[in-house]
Every structure is written in structure tokens, then in C-alpha cells.
Amino acid sequence: MPPKLSRRQQDILEFIQAFMEEHQFPPTVRDIQAGCEISSTSVVDYNLHKLQQNNFLKRLPEVSRGIELIGEGLRGSKRDIISIPIMGNIAAGEPLHVPDAPTTADEGYDEVDLPASMTGGAQNVFALRVKGESMIDALVADGDLVLLEPTTEVSNGDMVAAWLNDEEETTLKRFYIEGDMVRLQPANSTMQPIRVPASNVSVRGRVVGVFRTL
Template sequence: MAKMSDTLSSRQEKILEYIRGYMRHHGIPPSIRDIVAGCGISSTSVADYNLKHLERLGFIRRHHEISRGIELVSKDGRPGPAAVPLMGQIAAGRPIPVPDSESWSAAASAEMIEVPESFIANRKDVFALKVKGTSMIDALINDGDLVVMQAVQSVDNGDMAAVWLKSEKEATLKRFFKEKGDRIRLQPANSQMAPIYADASNVAVQGRVVGVIRKLV
């Protein structure tokens, strides 16, 4: 592949860098109007012309039927990384206190991390948490890893979920099982640790694990 400077004008390089920066900061692609304002372009038609050139050369892929349908593409043609907010940490051991469930709103986090595009797919409200503890180690989730979550309020039995224990004001990462009656079992993936049992009225699902980014040692 040719060097970017050999194939792109300075304006097109600026647009490409703006798209990358916007996605890192906001976690979503910019609109054409965002690009016009952010790159000092005179009109949306000029922006569209340059986006078509970037797409033709394989730097981006556009989905015209989707709002903000710009996808970064790496040099080998595979989807580029996406960005999601890092919302803090969650225990994979005993539950640890967190301020409250509202603290996991994307607006509360200024830090964005890059994740594989496959973790996002067509999902909405995706975020990441840093794992503290080893209770999910048999599921290949270790202390210091990042779990990528989709914010949901319900999960299927056996799903790995971030669960809020209301009375204790604590959160934990476990496999979720609904048992007879109103009992919930939060099952660790570590043979050395016991499950946590809670009444269903005391449990609020905050998210489902959709991917793991492992810490390299």
C-alpha cells in the first residue's frame, strides 16, 4: 500500500485524523457536519467528496443507510478498532463497593479505550470495566484484565454479567443463574470460591460480557 502522503491530500489526511480522534473521544463516528466544523471545510458536499476519496483508497468504509455510518479500515482491509468508555473497575472476587449504578453512565467517563470492532458489532451502550480479583480465572478472566460489556438489564442463565447488589451497594462480576423461587446464584469461575446467593429483589443486572482484553505479563 502506498504511503498515506502519496495518496491523500493534506485535507484528506486531516479528515482521517479527525475521524480517528473523534472516535477515540466519543466512541462513535462523526457526522458529516461534525467533519465540516472540525476540519474547517466549507460545505458538506466538499466533505462528502473527500470521504468518497478516502473510501475509494480503502481508508474508510461507509454505510450510507446508517447515521454516522463511517468505519475505519486498517491497511490489511480488516475493520479498525472502535472506542468505548472505561467506566472504572469491578470485582471478580468478593463484591466491591462502587458509588452507585448511575456511575456507569458513559457520560461519567473521560477515558476511552480501543477495542476490536467485533466487540461492538451492532450493539448499543458498550463500555469496559477493569477486573479486580480472580474469581473468573477459569473463564480466562484474570486480575487486571478488561471486560467489554453491553449495558443490559437482563441476561440468560449462565451469562457472565456485572451485577449490582442493591442493599450492599456493591457490584460483582459473575455467571448469573436464576434458581427456584426468587433466589439468584452468582457463580464464580474459580473452584476455590463459593457462589453468592441473593434474593432477586436485591439484584440488578448492569451489563453482559461481550469480550475480554487480557493483560499481558
């Protein structure tokens, strides 16, 4: 695998990205030729073929402008948008439904579109709509959208969605292990942390974002 692109291939890739931001369609071979000051269309074809082999783009044969950026080629492009399913509500006292199946942005759920960069690279992100004022110590209001990455393994200091077995409550807090106990620290620094036995806490996911529209 030649992970390195030639100067010309980089130029071509950047030109395609720029072109697609300006227009809403990919350039032709001859557009690229002119834009990158290449003397022959066959050179463009040759390098496009290389870029395709290295999985930066996909070409549809015999199709004009049949170029689709994929994988690495999308990096930095505005097309780098993902659809995040809104899988339900989150509220104190309600069990938190976390998707077990591979979180495909399927039908059946509402969705939000966001730039992939805003999820911090997390995979399988899903969203929940906050109901009620119970998350206010996490600086989350009624109607907010919480982005969660499903995981049970979290590090100290992560903001997590945790289910408290005894209290039968879902809560959003920063998570710290302290021996057999877990300290849950509200995001609002004026409020006090709570300490509970580790056995009383099950982490459902890591919070990667909070969104509020008014």
C-alpha cells in the same frame, strides 16, 4: 432498496477494501478501472455512484481518492475499529457507575481501541478497570479491563455485573434465575455458587469481554 449488488459492484467494493489495506488511502477511479479490468472510467464512476446510493460508501466530489467506506462497506475491513471509553473502576464495595446517557466515546475518559468483532456486536459497550483481588472467582485479576454492555435484561447463563443490595458489593458472575432466587455462579468452577433473593440483585450490565495486559 436494491439490497443486491451486481457482480461488478461487488468486485469494485472488494477491490477498494483490499487496496485500502495495502495502502493507507483509497484507490482512484483509474486504479479501480485497472484492478477490476473495466474498460472505461465512466463505468467505474457509474458503479461508484450506485454503491453510494446503496450506502456502502461516501464520495467527496471533486476530491481525488475521495472515497470513504461506511456501513456495510466497512465489514471485514481493518478500519472496523471502535473506541471504548474506560469509565472508571470496578471493585467490591464500590457502587458500580453505569453510564445512563447515550454512551458516546466522548472526551474525558481514557479509551481502548478494539476491533468491533471483539464486542460480539454489542452496542454502547464501555470498559471498567478492576481494582483489587475481589473478582478473582470470576477469573478477573487486579488491573484487568472488563467490557460491559449496559443492560438490565439478561438471560440465564450470561456473565453479568451485579450489585448486591445487602452486601453492598459489585460482583461478576454467571446469572441463573431459580424461582424467586438468583444463583450466581463463579466462572472458576472450583468455587461454590451463591444463592440470593432476586430482590437483592440488580444487574448492571452484561460482561462481553475481559482483557489483561502484562
